[in-house]
Amino acid sequence: MSPIRRIEEAKERCIAVANRVQSLPLSKVTDSCKQTLLRLVNSELNFLSRLSSASPDFSGPISANIGYLESVVHILQQTFVTGVSRVCKPIPLSSENEERKCSSKGIHVDIVCTVDRRPVWFIVSDRNPKYISWLGSHKNKGLRARVEKVLSAAQSCLMLKPFSVILFFSNGLDDVVTQKLLNEFGASQFGKEFSEFDCDFSKDLEYEWVNDFSRSYRRAIIFQLKVEHYSTSSESSQGCTCPLLGAVTPDWADKQSQLTLGDAFCSLILTLKLDNQDMESSKQRAILGDDLLNFDTTALIALVSGISNGGTGKLLATPVCEMMKRFKSNYEFVMAQVMSELQNPILVELGGLISGKRGMICESVHSEFKELVSMCGGHNEKLRAEYLLKCLLIVPDSPSERVMSLPTTRKIALKNKVIFGTGDYWHAPTLTANMGFVRAISQTGMSLSTIEHRPRALTGD
Incomplete structure (x- = not known):
């Protein structure tokens, strides 16, 4: 496929995601959340438009963010996900102790919502599994450090404290890294079934269906980390x-x-x-x-x-x-x-x-x-x-x-x-x-x- 065609296809995927965002009911996802997602999609579209006009012979990788946005919307469309109040934003941290541990901008959480009447955070990754390392390097801090920071923030954040943190790897996860998550953090398989496919269409000028943008999530791996397991004073035990x-x-x-x-x-x-x-x-x-x-x-x-x-x-x-x-x-x-x-x-x-x-x-x-x-x-x-x-x-x-x-x-x-x-x-x-x-x-x-x-x-x- 030519570079121009790859860019155009990525732009069409962005438009398809924008349409799916617009169709999300306000009873489930707040308008501010929808506007946040649409801004991110439009930013991606603008980047692709500049890329195609400035570099017609471009041959590098196309749009690293569109797959991530597709995954976030895929989660939002699941029937068991309700009460979505925050998407693709950092959770603000205020105490001195938190600021020493984390960036002053807070911890980025992809979705704050409710599942089974309990508040949860979703952390979403659309990366190729071979680029997800456990300990990291000078270019990447690694998954272990990321999970530790998220769990630390989850314990400390009173107002938005989740019952659990859900890790969604849309392209799967290496077996070694998977085992590390299980052994070091007590991760468990998320007990909900996600739909395995997303399907969108686009039209040509004669309004005939010409493109089918389907994506499979069969390789997706979803883990749950219960925050109370890392808390010294769990509300559930007090209950x-x-x-x-x-x-x-x-x-x-x-x-x-x-x-x-x-x-x-x-x-x-x-x-x-x-x-x-x-x-x-x-x-x-x-x-x-x-x-x-x-x-x-x-x-x-x-x-x-x-x-x-x-x-x-x-x-x-x-x-x-x-x-x-x-x-x-x-x-x-x-x-x-x-x-x-x-x-x-x-x-x-x-x-x-x-x-x-x-x-x-x-x-x-x-x-x-x-x-x-x-x-x-x-x-x-x-x-x-x-x-x-x-x-x-x-x-x-x-x-x-x-x-x-x-x-x-x-x-x-x-x-x-x-x-x-x-x-x-x-x-x-x-x-x-x-x-x-x-x-x-x-x-x-x-x-x-x-x-x-x-x-x-x-x-x-």
């Missing part, structure tokens, strides 16, 4: 000493209660996992984060609200002047929720999110929810709240160190750090309508496992 305060299974045999609470509400609550006969076993599974779902106050209110439980007709039949007197400045907010409920009932939506899960709340949510229901809830809303609380595990406020390390601001309130941080501590996603806090967290670069739901208000039902 086993944190007692659950209680969970009681309600008695649904009372048919009158079902009539009062509503069939939809009762059916939804019954989909939660309830372990009243074996609480010790339930505690152990909960500590390990198996099937746990953390509820914030907005989620609990959405479950018990009169709007969610058949009260829309009554609200619509109420004269506007009475509604405005009751809800005051919240009138339009409440009516918007009523119309949303008529179009898409929220208990149906929430049923798909909580079915088969063990619901948990922290003490702060427990207290706040009871206070709000007491002040603003009606008779039926109070009954639903009472039954709902009997179905949930109540845990002490125990926010993770990394969430608490975030600066407290107007958008990142201490109360929310405690609630979401407790979910993070237990490796449980938080079900929430508080998207202002979620966006503020994302802007810090932290990957935090959350699930969004539409808001609902207490109506006095």
Whole structure:
């Protein structure tokens, strides 16, 4: 293949990668992350354009970075990768001790995201395995030094601290280097299946498919390094000493209660996992984060609200002047929720999110929810709240160190750090309508496992 054709093919690969970046959903990858990737792709395209115009007879290697960018996007497209908050940027390090160990610019991490509800870092290499040495030379520091620095940064970085570091070698790894990783760092095979191929197409001027840019990742080797194995004070070991305060299974045999609470509400609550006969076993599974779902106050209110439980007709039949007197400045907010409920009932939506899960709340949510229901809830809303609380595990406020390390601001309130941080501590996603806090967290670069739901208000039902 001629040099010009090789350059043109590399440019087409860049365009294909840019298209794949654009197609990544914002629910998975933040817009700032997408813009970072697009800047890198455009930089590569500009380099190739200058190369082809300035050196038409160029015969050297073409675009060392396009394969790397393809690998990063390939990882982002995997279904098990969620909550991507940072790509292709250094993790900032601030302490004097860290600065002595690492560059003042920090440690470069290719992807900060969530896998299986736990924060992880991805380090990506698209190099030819024969150029990846263990100890390095005067030109290359070697893989061992790189891994040591990344793990040191992972231990020290409170806000973005990962549960594990994933090493992704898209072109494989030499057997000797592989064995060194296993023996010296206790690396293990990453337990998730990646798709083996990426496939993209380009068009000619007549809009017929002419080029198929497929890439195989069959030779890829992926290792996982658990950060806690190198930490002197692991959060996971502390978690086993944190007692659950209680969970009681309600008695649904009372048919009158079902009539009062509503069939939809009762059916939804019954989909939660309830372990009243074996609480010790339930505690152990909960500590390990198996099937746990953390509820914030907005989620609990959405479950018990009169709007969610058949009260829309009554609200619509109420004269506007009475509604405005009751809800005051919240009138339009409440009516918007009523119309949303008529179009898409929220208990149906929430049923798909909580079915088969063990619901948990922290003490702060427990207290706040009871206070709000007491002040603003009606008779039926109070009954639903009472039954709902009997179905949930109540845990002490125990926010993770990394969430608490975030600066407290107007958008990142201490109360929310405690609630979401407790979910993070237990490796449980938080079900929430508080998207202002979620966006503020994302802007810090932290990957935090959350699930969004539409808001609902207490109506006095």
